[in-house]
Amino acid sequence: MKDKHNDNNLFLNFGALKPQAPDTEGALEAELRHLQETLRAETPLKMTDGESRRVLNNLDLRLGRYQRRAVTFYNYSYRLAAVTAALFLVVMTATLTLFDMPAVTEQSTTVTMATDDSDSATAADTLDETYVYLLVNDYVQSQGYGSGETLLGELGDEELTYLEKNLKFGDSR
Amino acid sequence: MSESDKMTTTERELVARARAGDKRAFDELVNRNKDKMFSLTYRMTGDRETALDMVQETFFTAYKELGKFRGEAAFSSWLYRIAANRVMNHIRRGRLLSFLSLSREETPEPSYIPDDSAASGELHREMSQAVAALPPMQKLIFNMRFYEELPFREIASILGRGESTVKTGYQKAVEKLRQRLKDFR
Numbered sequence: 001m002k003d004k005h006n007d008n009n010l011f012l013n014f015g016a017l018k019p020q021a022p023d024t025e026g027a028l029e030a031e032l033r034h035l036q037e038t039l040r041a042e043t044p045l046k047m048t049d050g051e052s053r054r055v056l057n058n059l060d061l062r063l064g065r066y067q068r069r070a071v072t073f074y075n076y077s078y079r080l081a082a083v084t085a086a087l088f089l090v091v092m093t094a095t096l097t098l099f100d101m102p103a104v105t106e107q108s109t110t111v112t113m114a115t116d117d118s119d120s121a122t123a124a125d126t127l128d129e130t131y132v133y134l135l136v137n138d139y140v141q142s143q144g145y146g147s148g149e150t151l152l153g154e155l156g157d158e159e160l161t162y163l164e165k166n167l168k169f170g171d172s173r
Numbered sequence: 174m175s176e177s178d179k180m181t182t183t184e185r186e187l188v189a190r191a192r193a194g195d196k197r198a199f200d201e202l203v204n205r206n207k208d209k210m211f212s213l214t215y216r217m218t219g220d221r222e223t224a225l226d227m228v229q230e231t232f233f234t235a236y237k238e239l240g241k242f243r244g245e246a247a248f249s250s251w252l253y254r255i256a257a258n259r260v261m262n263h264i265r266r267g268r269l270l271s272f273l274s275l276s277r278e279e280t281p282e283p284s285y286i287p288d289d290s291a292a293s294g295e296l297h298r299e300m301s302q303a304v305a306a307l308p309p310m311q312k313l314i315f316n317m318r319f320y321e322e323l324p325f326r327e328i329a330s331i332l333g334r335g336e337s338t339v340k341t342g343y344q345k346a347v348e349k350l351r352q353r354l355k356d357f358r
Contacts, residue, residue, distance in 0.1 A: 056200075
């Protein structure tokens, strides 16, 4: 830092101040150089030992707190990540479940409309009726009855007569 | 890049060790640079306590940001940059507070001026008062060049400005000082 090159650079601009007479230029530069040396020698701005210790102690305290906070955050970040992942799963599951539910509700509404207002039945309503019929049929078969006719066919004459008299359904209505 | 700009091997090792979490290495870097930082901040602020706070802040910031230090310049240059930013922010804040206080009295810029009891001569006081009257950026450049003996290129790198801009700033500062010291013979 104190090499010749830098030293010259330092006075480069002092030299550029253009003193009134060229012969005084050297004198001015020498004076400024002396001024610089004098000022530097007089003002070694350093911390006292006490100040230095105080700064270092305070710095140590702050760095210690900073490191502890960093470590705590590092530890908590794992827990935070786990909790976030769990929350994400819950939210995703709930979203997917809710996303499926409206489809079923919509289907049910369509079926209701088809049965309530058969005059204005559209192609979609017809399809829905077919779908309902298939569902009912599947259910009946899964219960082992085969179909309604098969079920009634297995009843004896006496049982049928009893049903006709005591239950209000079908043709007897 | 001049020799003074480069990091010495030992400094490089210390920085690497400090980055890896070696507190002793960082303490060594602090010890090597604390007086330089104090000298600059004290000259700029003129208040020992403020300067001590700034030195502490500078090293604390350096520790936190150590990962961002690329090692292209000397470690002290990087510290000077942090300290210079702190100083300029301090001066700006002071100006703002002075403006907000709506005081009609002109508040002098903070700067180091030796007290009468010091063993310093009249010339020293006159010079310090002349430096104190400089605009903040010129004062910063002048202090870095005249007292800290930093090369223009390094000052330019620290302040993030062009070398010619720094030279011009220094020349203007010197010219103002010369005018002020003209009668002092």
